[in-house]
Amino acid sequence: MSDINVNASTPSNVVDTNTNELNNSYSNPLDLQNNFLSLLIAQIKNQDPTDPIKNTELTSQLAQINTATGIERLNNSVGRFSDKINQNQNIQISSLIGHRVMIPSSQIVHTKNINTEFGINLISHATSVEIKILDGKGKVLHVNKMENAEPGIYSFIWNGVDLDNKIIPTGKYNISVTAKNKDKDIPVETLCEALVNSIITSNRDPIIDLGAMGTTTLSKIRKIFK
Numbered sequence: 001m002s003d004i005n006v007n008a009s010t011p012s013n014v015v016d017t018n019t020n021e022l023n024n025s026y027s028n029p030l031d032l033q034n035n036f037l038s039l040l041i042a043q044i045k046n047q048d049p050t051d052p053i054k055n056t057e058l059t060s061q062l063a064q065i066n067t068a069t070g071i072e073r074l075n076n077s078v079g080r081f082s083d084k085i086n087q088n089q090n091i092q093i094s095s096l097i098g099h100r101v102m103i104p105s106s107q108i109v110h111t112k113n114i115n116t117e118f119g120i121n122l123i124s125h126a127t128s129v130e131i132k133i134l135d136g137k138g139k140v141l142h143v144n145k146m147e148n149a150e151p152g153i154y155s156f157i158w159n160g161v162d163l164d165n166k167i168i169p170t171g172k173y174n175i176s177v178t179a180k181n182k183d184k185d186i187p188v189e190t191l192c193e194a195l196v197n198s199i200i201t202s203n204r205d206p207i208i209d210l211g212a213m214g215t216t217t218l219s220k221i222r223k224i225f226k
Helices: 012-024 029-045 055-094
Strands: 100-104 107-110 116-122 126-134 140-149 152-158 171-181 188-195 198-200 207-209 215-217
Touching: 100 116, 107 116, 107 188, 116 126, 116 171, 126 188, 140 152, 171 188
Parallel strands: none
Antiparallel strands: 100 188, 107 171, 116 152, 116 188, 126 140, 126 171, 198 207, 207 215
């Protein structure tokens, strides 16, 4: 069995080289461990005989290298898992093209002689709800009323005829909602129907093109029609 000569000198560039290799191969756990062993041998060869490296120091270094290796492996696993989720999400989102959705909007797009669907998202119980469709001048064209409505999403259909039984032309119209629980105002969100034309996928929230209704994001869709 060969002995270790603690007094033998080792060129300083050996330690520097090993340190650099350790840093450069940080992303490879196996190389990281191999370089750690090389660095450990260099430390032992160059230790001070009067103050040798303590076992606790070696244990601490080994624990640090194992922790770094574990974190790197965890990061790689999480990254692959996240990529897989994004791929599946993009496939599911692409299936929305050609479907009608409900999104928050204070306006609806009406096409003459075609029924227009709109809705509300009621936050809490309301004893009375009144929904109005108005033109650009504030004239009331259509009214829907509900009583004792529970929280949730409600859909309505407007046939494009005003209160005077006149056919309304194609255009954008405003939605106004008043919801109350007795004398207390209840938060409510107005919704409009839109057709998904195309989707721009991204790492965050995909951008959904709704044609005349502009664009929106997946997180803002309240309802998807079959």
